[in-house]
Amino acid sequence: MDTAAGVEARLPIRSDMDLVWVRQHVRHAAAKLGFSLVDQTKLVTAASELARNTLVHGGGGQMETAQVTTGGNGGLRLTFSDSGPGIPDLDRALSDGYTSGGGLGMGLGGARRLVHDFTVETVPGSGTSVRVTSWVSRPPRLREDV
Protein backbone atom coordinates (compact mmCIF):
# COMPACT_ATOMS: atom_id res chain seq x y z
CA MET A 1 0.00 0.00 0.00
CA ASP A 2 1.69 3.11 -1.19
CA THR A 3 0.07 5.81 0.90
CA ALA A 4 3.25 7.21 2.40
CA ALA A 5 3.54 9.67 -0.47
CA GLY A 6 1.50 12.75 0.32
CA VAL A 7 1.25 11.77 3.99
CA GLU A 8 4.77 12.07 5.37
CA ALA A 9 5.88 15.67 5.47
CA ARG A 10 7.63 18.27 7.53
CA LEU A 11 5.98 21.67 7.36
CA PRO A 12 7.30 24.91 8.85
CA ILE A 13 5.02 26.91 11.15
CA ARG A 14 6.13 30.52 10.98
CA SER A 15 3.07 32.55 10.03
CA ASP A 16 -0.72 32.48 9.83
CA MET A 17 -0.41 31.38 6.20
CA ASP A 18 1.53 28.32 7.34
CA LEU A 19 -1.42 27.34 9.56
CA VAL A 20 -3.60 27.14 6.46
CA TRP A 21 -1.03 24.87 4.88
CA VAL A 22 -0.86 22.66 7.98
CA ARG A 23 -4.65 22.26 8.06
CA GLN A 24 -4.85 21.43 4.37
CA HIS A 25 -2.03 18.93 4.58
CA VAL A 26 -3.54 17.14 7.59
CA ARG A 27 -6.95 17.05 5.88
CA HIS A 28 -5.49 15.53 2.69
CA ALA A 29 -3.35 13.04 4.60
CA ALA A 30 -6.26 11.95 6.80
CA ALA A 31 -8.55 11.58 3.78
CA LYS A 32 -5.90 9.53 2.00
CA LEU A 33 -5.56 7.16 4.95
CA GLY A 34 -9.33 6.61 4.98
CA PHE A 35 -10.42 8.68 7.98
CA SER A 36 -14.15 9.38 8.13
CA LEU A 37 -15.31 12.96 7.64
CA VAL A 38 -15.91 13.46 11.35
CA ASP A 39 -12.48 12.06 12.26
CA GLN A 40 -10.83 14.18 9.57
CA THR A 41 -12.51 17.28 10.97
CA LYS A 42 -11.47 16.42 14.52
CA LEU A 43 -7.87 15.81 13.58
CA VAL A 44 -7.66 18.96 11.44
CA THR A 45 -9.13 21.00 14.28
CA ALA A 46 -6.65 19.53 16.77
CA ALA A 47 -3.81 20.26 14.33
CA SER A 48 -5.06 23.82 13.97
CA GLU A 49 -5.04 24.35 17.76
CA LEU A 50 -1.61 22.79 18.23
CA ALA A 51 -0.05 24.58 15.27
CA ARG A 52 -1.35 27.89 16.58
CA ASN A 53 0.16 27.09 19.99
CA THR A 54 3.47 26.37 18.26
CA LEU A 55 3.25 29.70 16.48
CA VAL A 56 1.92 31.92 19.27
CA HIS A 57 3.53 30.41 22.38
CA GLY A 58 6.53 28.63 20.89
CA GLY A 59 7.52 31.45 18.55
CA GLY A 60 7.24 29.19 15.50
CA GLY A 61 8.43 25.68 14.80
CA GLN A 62 7.37 22.80 12.62
CA MET A 63 4.94 19.94 12.20
CA GLU A 64 5.92 16.46 11.13
CA THR A 65 3.34 14.00 9.88
CA ALA A 66 3.87 10.27 9.75
CA GLN A 67 1.79 7.26 8.86
CA VAL A 68 1.72 4.67 11.65
CA THR A 69 0.32 1.14 11.78
CA THR A 70 -0.48 -1.18 14.63
CA GLY A 71 -2.27 -4.52 14.39
CA GLY A 72 -3.37 -3.87 10.81
CA ASN A 73 -4.88 -0.54 11.74
CA GLY A 74 -3.56 2.63 10.14
CA GLY A 75 -3.19 5.96 11.80
CA LEU A 76 -1.75 9.41 11.44
CA ARG A 77 0.79 10.84 13.85
CA LEU A 78 1.45 14.57 14.05
CA THR A 79 4.40 16.01 15.92
CA PHE A 80 4.50 19.73 16.65
CA SER A 81 7.80 21.02 17.94
CA ASP A 82 9.17 24.42 18.78
CA SER A 83 12.17 25.74 20.65
CA GLY A 84 10.24 28.34 22.60
CA PRO A 85 10.07 28.97 26.33
CA GLY A 86 8.33 25.66 27.14
CA ILE A 87 5.24 25.19 29.32
CA PRO A 88 6.01 25.91 33.00
CA ASP A 89 2.86 24.28 34.44
CA LEU A 90 1.61 21.56 32.11
CA ASP A 91 -1.39 20.49 34.23
CA ARG A 92 -2.64 24.03 34.32
CA ALA A 93 -2.06 24.52 30.58
CA LEU A 94 -4.12 21.39 29.90
CA SER A 95 -7.03 22.58 32.04
CA ASP A 96 -9.92 24.25 30.23
CA GLY A 97 -10.18 27.98 30.41
CA TYR A 98 -6.57 28.64 31.35
CA THR A 99 -4.87 30.92 28.86
CA SER A 100 -1.68 32.89 28.72
CA GLY A 101 -2.30 34.35 25.30
CA GLY A 102 -5.74 36.01 25.43
CA GLY A 103 -7.54 33.09 23.78
CA LEU A 104 -10.36 30.96 25.12
CA GLY A 105 -7.95 28.58 26.84
CA MET A 106 -9.42 25.53 25.14
CA GLY A 107 -6.60 24.79 22.71
CA LEU A 108 -4.38 22.22 24.40
CA GLY A 109 -7.07 20.48 26.46
CA GLY A 110 -9.48 20.56 23.54
CA ALA A 111 -6.93 19.11 21.17
CA ARG A 112 -6.32 16.25 23.62
CA ARG A 113 -10.01 15.33 23.51
CA LEU A 114 -10.04 15.36 19.70
CA VAL A 115 -7.34 12.70 19.22
CA HIS A 116 -6.71 9.15 20.46
CA ASP A 117 -3.17 9.52 21.83
CA PHE A 118 -1.64 12.69 23.16
CA THR A 119 1.79 13.28 24.69
CA VAL A 120 3.55 16.50 25.57
CA GLU A 121 7.24 16.84 26.22
CA THR A 122 8.28 20.23 27.45
CA VAL A 123 11.52 21.55 28.86
CA PRO A 124 11.25 25.04 30.34
CA GLY A 125 13.56 27.30 28.38
CA SER A 126 14.29 24.96 25.51
CA GLY A 127 11.05 24.04 23.82
CA THR A 128 7.94 21.93 23.56
CA SER A 129 7.01 18.91 21.49
CA VAL A 130 3.42 17.72 21.24
CA ARG A 131 2.76 14.36 19.60
CA VAL A 132 -0.75 13.26 18.74
CA THR A 133 -1.98 10.11 17.00
CA SER A 134 -5.39 9.19 15.67
CA TRP A 135 -6.40 5.80 14.30
CA VAL A 136 -8.57 5.19 11.31
CA SER A 137 -11.08 2.75 12.78
CA ARG A 138 -10.44 2.26 16.48
CA PRO A 139 -13.34 3.38 18.62
CA PRO A 140 -12.25 6.26 20.81
CA ARG A 141 -11.24 5.17 24.28
CA LEU A 142 -13.15 6.46 27.24
CA ARG A 143 -10.94 8.69 29.31
CA GLU A 144 -11.11 8.66 33.07
CA ASP A 145 -10.19 12.30 33.29
CA VAL A 146 -12.96 13.68 31.11
Place this chain on the structure above:
Amino acid sequence: MPQHETGGAPGAPAHEVRDFLRRRSEQIAQRWADEPLFRTVFTVSREEAVEAGRAVVDALARVADSRRVEDPDAAGFSAVREQLARMGAARSRAGLSAAQVSSELAALLPPVDRLLVADLERERPERLRECSTALTVLMGTLRLVAMQTALSEIQALTDRQRLQLLEVATPVIKLWDGIVAVPLIGTLDSARSQVVMETLLNAVVDQHARFAILDITGVPTVDSLVAQHLMQTVDAVRLLGAECVVSGIRPAIAQTIVHLGLDLGTVKTRAGLADALGHCLDELGANIVAAAPGGADRR
Protein backbone atom coordinates in the same frame (compact mmCIF):
# COMPACT_ATOMS: atom_id res chain seq x y z
CA MET B 1 48.37 42.32 -11.36
CA PRO B 2 48.22 45.54 -13.34
CA GLN B 3 45.20 47.67 -12.50
CA HIS B 4 44.90 49.65 -15.74
CA GLU B 5 41.40 50.99 -16.18
CA THR B 6 42.02 52.14 -19.71
CA GLY B 7 44.71 51.99 -22.31
CA GLY B 8 46.79 48.88 -21.49
CA ALA B 9 47.41 46.59 -24.44
CA PRO B 10 45.05 43.69 -23.54
CA GLY B 11 41.87 45.30 -22.07
CA ALA B 12 39.81 43.68 -19.34
CA PRO B 13 38.28 40.36 -20.44
CA ALA B 14 34.85 41.91 -19.92
CA HIS B 15 35.69 44.57 -22.49
CA GLU B 16 36.92 41.95 -24.92
CA VAL B 17 33.56 40.21 -24.46
CA ARG B 18 31.78 43.55 -24.97
CA ASP B 19 33.57 44.11 -28.29
CA PHE B 20 32.86 40.56 -29.35
CA LEU B 21 29.15 40.90 -28.53
CA ARG B 22 28.84 44.13 -30.49
CA ARG B 23 30.75 42.71 -33.46
CA ARG B 24 28.76 39.46 -33.55
CA SER B 25 25.39 40.79 -32.40
CA GLU B 26 23.62 39.77 -35.62
CA GLN B 27 25.02 36.21 -35.74
CA ILE B 28 24.23 35.59 -32.07
CA ALA B 29 20.67 36.84 -32.49
CA GLN B 30 20.25 34.60 -35.55
CA ARG B 31 21.49 31.55 -33.66
CA TRP B 32 19.31 32.29 -30.61
CA ALA B 33 16.26 32.60 -32.85
CA ASP B 34 16.61 28.84 -33.46
CA GLU B 35 16.78 28.00 -29.73
CA PRO B 36 13.51 26.80 -28.16
CA LEU B 37 13.31 29.77 -25.79
CA PHE B 38 13.12 32.34 -28.61
CA ARG B 39 11.56 30.11 -31.26
CA THR B 40 8.53 29.16 -29.14
CA VAL B 41 7.91 32.55 -27.57
CA PHE B 42 8.15 34.72 -30.68
CA THR B 43 5.96 32.82 -33.08
CA VAL B 44 4.74 35.61 -35.34
CA SER B 45 7.90 35.72 -37.43
CA ARG B 46 11.52 34.73 -37.24
CA GLU B 47 12.44 38.40 -37.60
CA GLU B 48 10.62 39.09 -34.32
CA ALA B 49 12.71 36.46 -32.53
CA VAL B 50 15.94 37.86 -34.01
CA GLU B 51 14.89 41.37 -32.92
CA ALA B 52 14.33 40.14 -29.35
CA GLY B 53 17.69 38.34 -29.41
CA ARG B 54 19.44 41.52 -30.56
CA ALA B 55 17.94 43.44 -27.64
CA VAL B 56 19.33 40.86 -25.22
CA VAL B 57 22.79 40.94 -26.85
CA ASP B 58 22.76 44.77 -26.61
CA ALA B 59 21.92 44.60 -22.94
CA LEU B 60 24.69 42.04 -22.33
CA ALA B 61 27.20 44.28 -24.13
CA ARG B 62 26.21 47.23 -21.95
CA VAL B 63 26.65 45.15 -18.81
CA ALA B 64 30.06 43.93 -20.06
CA ASP B 65 30.95 47.56 -20.77
CA SER B 66 30.32 48.44 -17.11
CA ARG B 67 32.48 45.40 -16.14
CA ARG B 68 29.81 44.17 -13.75
CA VAL B 69 29.31 40.76 -15.40
CA GLU B 70 28.44 39.10 -12.06
CA ASP B 71 26.01 41.77 -10.87
CA PRO B 72 22.29 41.06 -11.54
CA ASP B 73 21.50 44.67 -10.58
CA ALA B 74 23.75 46.11 -13.32
CA ALA B 75 22.00 48.95 -15.13
CA GLY B 76 22.40 47.27 -18.53
CA PHE B 77 19.88 44.54 -17.64
CA SER B 78 17.03 46.95 -16.94
CA ALA B 79 16.29 47.37 -20.67
CA VAL B 80 15.51 43.65 -21.12
CA ARG B 81 14.02 42.84 -17.72
CA GLU B 82 10.46 43.20 -18.98
CA GLN B 83 11.16 41.19 -22.11
CA LEU B 84 12.79 38.40 -20.07
CA ALA B 85 9.78 38.37 -17.76
CA ARG B 86 7.43 38.02 -20.75
CA MET B 87 9.50 35.19 -22.18
CA GLY B 88 9.65 33.38 -18.85
CA ALA B 89 5.91 33.81 -18.32
CA ALA B 90 5.18 32.51 -21.82
CA ARG B 91 7.26 29.37 -21.19
CA SER B 92 5.59 28.81 -17.79
CA ARG B 93 2.19 29.10 -19.44
CA ALA B 94 3.32 26.47 -21.94
CA GLY B 95 3.72 24.15 -18.96
CA LEU B 96 7.46 24.33 -18.30
CA SER B 97 8.75 24.21 -14.74
CA ALA B 98 11.10 26.90 -13.44
CA ALA B 99 13.99 24.43 -13.78
CA GLN B 100 13.13 23.77 -17.43
CA VAL B 101 12.96 27.49 -18.21
CA SER B 102 16.29 27.90 -16.46
CA SER B 103 17.90 25.17 -18.57
CA GLU B 104 16.51 26.75 -21.74
CA LEU B 105 18.24 29.96 -20.69
CA ALA B 106 21.42 27.99 -20.05
CA ALA B 107 21.19 26.59 -23.60
CA LEU B 108 21.79 30.13 -24.93
CA LEU B 109 25.44 30.00 -23.85
CA PRO B 110 27.00 27.26 -26.04
CA PRO B 111 26.31 28.90 -29.45
CA VAL B 112 27.75 32.21 -28.22
CA ASP B 113 30.75 30.51 -26.64
CA ARG B 114 31.51 28.65 -29.88
CA LEU B 115 31.52 31.98 -31.75
CA LEU B 116 33.80 33.52 -29.12
CA VAL B 117 36.27 30.63 -29.32
CA ALA B 118 36.34 30.88 -33.12
CA ASP B 119 36.89 34.65 -32.94
CA LEU B 120 39.71 34.51 -30.43
CA GLU B 121 41.53 31.42 -31.68
CA ARG B 122 44.63 33.50 -32.35
CA GLU B 123 44.75 34.72 -28.74
CA ARG B 124 46.85 33.15 -26.01
CA PRO B 125 45.05 30.18 -24.39
CA GLU B 126 44.80 31.85 -20.96
CA ARG B 127 43.41 35.02 -22.55
CA LEU B 128 40.79 32.96 -24.34
CA ARG B 129 39.98 31.19 -21.10
CA GLU B 130 39.55 34.50 -19.26
CA CYS B 131 37.21 35.85 -21.91
CA SER B 132 35.25 32.62 -22.07
CA THR B 133 34.87 32.67 -18.29
CA ALA B 134 33.69 36.29 -18.36
CA LEU B 135 31.10 35.36 -20.99
CA THR B 136 29.95 32.34 -18.97
CA VAL B 137 29.58 34.46 -15.84
CA LEU B 138 27.69 37.10 -17.82
CA MET B 139 25.25 34.52 -19.23
CA GLY B 140 24.82 33.04 -15.75
CA THR B 141 23.90 36.47 -14.46
CA LEU B 142 21.39 36.84 -17.29
CA ARG B 143 19.80 33.59 -16.17
CA LEU B 144 19.67 34.88 -12.60
CA VAL B 145 18.04 38.13 -13.73
CA ALA B 146 15.39 36.22 -15.67
CA MET B 147 14.60 33.95 -12.72
CA GLN B 148 14.56 36.89 -10.29
CA THR B 149 12.12 38.73 -12.50
CA ALA B 150 9.88 35.70 -12.72
CA LEU B 151 9.97 35.21 -8.94
CA SER B 152 9.12 38.83 -8.18
CA GLU B 153 6.17 38.60 -10.60
CA ILE B 154 4.88 35.55 -8.71
CA GLN B 155 5.39 37.35 -5.40
CA ALA B 156 3.43 40.37 -6.64
CA LEU B 157 0.65 38.08 -7.86
CA THR B 158 0.47 36.31 -4.49
CA ASP B 159 0.26 39.61 -2.64
CA ARG B 160 -2.51 40.84 -4.91
CA GLN B 161 -4.47 37.62 -4.50
CA ARG B 162 -4.17 37.77 -0.74
CA LEU B 163 -5.66 41.27 -0.73
CA GLN B 164 -8.37 40.20 -3.16
CA LEU B 165 -9.31 37.31 -0.92
CA LEU B 166 -9.68 39.60 2.05
CA GLU B 167 -11.96 41.88 0.08
CA VAL B 168 -14.00 39.50 -1.99
CA ALA B 169 -15.01 37.04 0.66
CA THR B 170 -17.12 39.31 2.86
CA PRO B 171 -20.32 40.41 1.12
CA VAL B 172 -23.24 41.38 3.34
CA ILE B 173 -26.53 40.30 1.78
CA LYS B 174 -29.91 41.74 2.64
CA LEU B 175 -32.30 38.77 2.80
CA TRP B 176 -35.40 40.60 3.98
CA ASP B 177 -36.36 43.91 5.53
CA GLY B 178 -34.39 43.88 8.76
CA ILE B 179 -32.42 40.68 8.04
CA VAL B 180 -28.84 40.69 6.75
CA ALA B 181 -26.54 37.71 6.18
CA VAL B 182 -22.81 37.14 5.69
CA PRO B 183 -21.76 33.88 4.03
CA LEU B 184 -18.27 33.21 5.38
CA ILE B 185 -15.92 31.34 3.05
CA GLY B 186 -12.50 29.96 3.86
CA THR B 187 -10.21 30.55 6.77
CA LEU B 188 -11.43 32.89 9.47
CA ASP B 189 -8.17 34.29 10.82
CA SER B 190 -7.89 37.46 12.86
CA ALA B 191 -7.52 39.81 9.87
CA ARG B 192 -10.49 38.28 8.05
CA SER B 193 -12.75 38.24 11.07
CA GLN B 194 -11.93 41.89 11.73
CA VAL B 195 -13.09 42.76 8.20
CA VAL B 196 -16.20 40.60 8.58
CA MET B 197 -17.09 42.21 11.88
CA GLU B 198 -16.70 45.74 10.53
CA THR B 199 -18.72 45.17 7.38
CA LEU B 200 -21.45 43.31 9.26
CA LEU B 201 -21.78 45.95 11.99
CA ASN B 202 -21.95 48.72 9.39
CA ALA B 203 -24.63 46.83 7.47
CA VAL B 204 -26.66 46.29 10.64
CA VAL B 205 -26.62 50.02 11.34
CA ASP B 206 -27.18 51.17 7.73
CA GLN B 207 -30.07 48.83 7.09
CA HIS B 208 -31.61 49.04 10.56
CA ALA B 209 -31.35 45.28 10.70
CA ARG B 210 -32.86 43.40 13.61
CA PHE B 211 -31.27 40.12 12.63
CA ALA B 212 -27.82 39.23 11.33
CA ILE B 213 -27.06 35.73 10.07
CA LEU B 214 -23.46 34.48 10.01
CA ASP B 215 -23.34 31.46 7.71
CA ILE B 216 -20.26 29.27 8.23
CA THR B 217 -21.04 26.59 5.63
CA GLY B 218 -17.88 27.61 3.77
CA VAL B 219 -15.59 27.60 6.80
CA PRO B 220 -13.71 24.27 6.72
CA THR B 221 -12.38 24.29 10.28
CA VAL B 222 -13.93 25.73 13.43
CA ASP B 223 -11.28 25.76 16.14
CA SER B 224 -11.20 27.76 19.34
CA LEU B 225 -9.89 30.91 17.65
CA VAL B 226 -12.63 30.85 14.99
CA ALA B 227 -15.20 30.25 17.74
CA GLN B 228 -13.80 33.18 19.69
CA HIS B 229 -14.09 35.43 16.63
CA LEU B 230 -17.68 34.27 16.07
CA MET B 231 -18.63 34.96 19.68
CA GLN B 232 -17.06 38.40 19.59
CA THR B 233 -18.99 39.24 16.43
CA VAL B 234 -22.23 37.96 18.00
CA ASP B 235 -21.59 40.09 21.10
CA ALA B 236 -20.88 43.18 19.03
CA VAL B 237 -24.06 42.71 16.97
CA ARG B 238 -26.01 42.32 20.18
CA LEU B 239 -24.63 45.64 21.45
CA LEU B 240 -26.22 47.30 18.42
CA GLY B 241 -29.59 45.91 19.46
CA ALA B 242 -29.77 43.21 16.81
CA GLU B 243 -29.79 39.45 17.18
CA CYS B 244 -27.13 37.27 15.58
CA VAL B 245 -27.78 33.74 14.34
CA VAL B 246 -24.93 31.43 13.30
CA SER B 247 -25.97 28.97 10.59
CA GLY B 248 -24.34 26.36 8.40
CA ILE B 249 -22.98 24.15 11.17
CA ARG B 250 -22.29 20.80 9.57
CA PRO B 251 -22.63 17.57 11.62
CA ALA B 252 -18.86 16.95 11.66
CA ILE B 253 -18.21 20.51 12.86
CA ALA B 254 -20.90 20.15 15.56
CA GLN B 255 -19.25 16.99 16.93
CA THR B 256 -15.84 18.63 16.85
CA ILE B 257 -17.05 21.70 18.72
CA VAL B 258 -18.49 19.47 21.44
CA HIS B 259 -15.26 17.46 21.81
CA LEU B 260 -13.18 20.58 21.78
CA GLY B 261 -15.24 21.73 24.76
CA LEU B 262 -16.35 25.02 23.27
CA ASP B 263 -19.43 26.52 24.87
CA LEU B 264 -21.53 28.20 22.22
CA GLY B 265 -24.53 28.23 24.55
CA THR B 266 -24.84 32.00 24.33
CA VAL B 267 -24.96 31.91 20.54
CA LYS B 268 -28.16 31.17 18.66
CA THR B 269 -27.36 28.52 16.04
CA ARG B 270 -29.22 26.82 13.21
CA ALA B 271 -28.16 23.96 10.92
CA GLY B 272 -28.78 25.72 7.61
CA LEU B 273 -29.21 29.22 6.25
CA ALA B 274 -32.87 28.47 5.43
CA ASP B 275 -33.55 27.47 9.05
CA ALA B 276 -31.90 30.65 10.27
CA LEU B 277 -33.94 32.77 7.86
CA GLY B 278 -37.11 30.96 8.95
CA HIS B 279 -36.30 31.68 12.58
CA CYS B 280 -35.72 35.39 11.86
CA LEU B 281 -38.92 35.71 9.80
CA ASP B 282 -40.87 34.04 12.62
CA GLU B 283 -39.46 36.49 15.13
CA LEU B 284 -40.28 39.40 12.82
CA GLY B 285 -43.84 38.07 12.49
CA ALA B 286 -43.54 37.83 8.73
CA ASN B 287 -45.37 34.67 7.73
CA ILE B 288 -44.89 33.11 4.34
CA VAL B 289 -47.90 31.16 3.16
CA ALA B 290 -48.44 29.15 0.02
CA ALA B 291 -50.38 30.99 -2.68
CA ALA B 292 -54.08 30.16 -2.69
CA PRO B 293 -55.04 27.86 -5.58
CA GLY B 294 -56.09 29.89 -8.60
CA GLY B 295 -54.94 33.10 -6.91
CA ALA B 296 -51.64 34.61 -8.02
CA ASP B 297 -50.91 31.60 -10.18
CA ARG B 298 -52.19 32.48 -13.66
CA ARG B 299 -51.38 29.85 -16.20
